[in-house]
Amino acid sequence: MTLVLDQTTIRGKLTPNAPLAPLVWFKAGGHAQWLFEPKDMADLQDFLRSLAPEVPVMALGLGSNMIVRDGGVPGVVIRLGKAFAKVTADGVTLTCGGGASGILVSSTARDAGVAGVEFLRSIPGTVGGFVRMNGGAYGGEVADILIDCDVVLRSGELVTLTAADLGYTYRHSELPEGAVVVSARFKGRAGEPAAIQAEMDRISAAREASQPLRSKTGGSTFKNPDGHKAWQLVDEAGCRGLQIGGAQVSEKHTNFLLNTGDATAAQIEDLGEEVRRRVKDRSGVDLEWEIQRVGVKS
Incomplete structure (x- = not known):
């Protein structure tokens, strides 16, 4: 997918094939096809007006509640600066x-x-x-x-x-x-x-x-279902400390997933899905992801 716009009019920073792992809390995942950091509001507006309508756009903040899949994010990721x-x-x-x-x-x-x-x-x-x-x-x-x-x-x-x-x-x-x-x-x-x-x-x-604040994590993984606490359902399903590759369910707070060092985004997401499966089998409750999962699976 190519960007059909006049890049000479851009006053912010436009980076092709930009790694997103350093920008998200899990420190895992693929690249943005394009990363745009606008200089100001007018720059952002001009950029979006000139961008081909079929190009997808996603905003990125501190990347705390997000899994960026290993295949990366197509289109443009927009990150707001100072x-x-x-x-x-x-x-x-x-x-x-x-x-x-x-x-x-x-x-x-x-x-x-x-x-x-x-x-x-x-x-x-x-x-x-x-x-x-x-x-x-x-x-x-x-x-x-x-x-x-x-x-x-x-x-x-x-x-x-x-x-x-x-x-x-x-x-x-x-x-x-x-x-x-x-x-x-x-x-x-x-x-x-x-x-x-x-x-x-x-x-x-x-x-x-x-909470495991000093770990590579994404914050609360699952929404609290009506009448339940997500962490308690995960714990009761025997998932405390459960691990897939470098991804682990926190032993300190079971509604947090951790990258213990070299986890891929796929391992983190797979671990979350395994937790959902075990909770469903144990309690009959369907846990919903609170963490946003974006991009393409590799």
């Missing part, structure tokens, strides 16, 4: 770039005395990913705080979508295919910076105690 990573506060409203991390958003909120977004501190990703997947943890989720977001559609058109427009459900939105979230506005509530920091510290300590 130009999209600013966060400002106005009263209890936070305006956040799509490339801003949860740590930056929550820290900016703390400094401005804005409470209610502390849970973002615990989600390893960017605002664009949070908005797309209705990211949540520790009793909060994006659907609770999102006012609206600015989105560049696959056509290059800039639109503003409200939380209602996104049709949020658990870890899912109806964001259009190929769309890129470039900014979002979150509404918190007035709070004391010291109390906000204390809540962020509590969340960080809970994560450190229960």
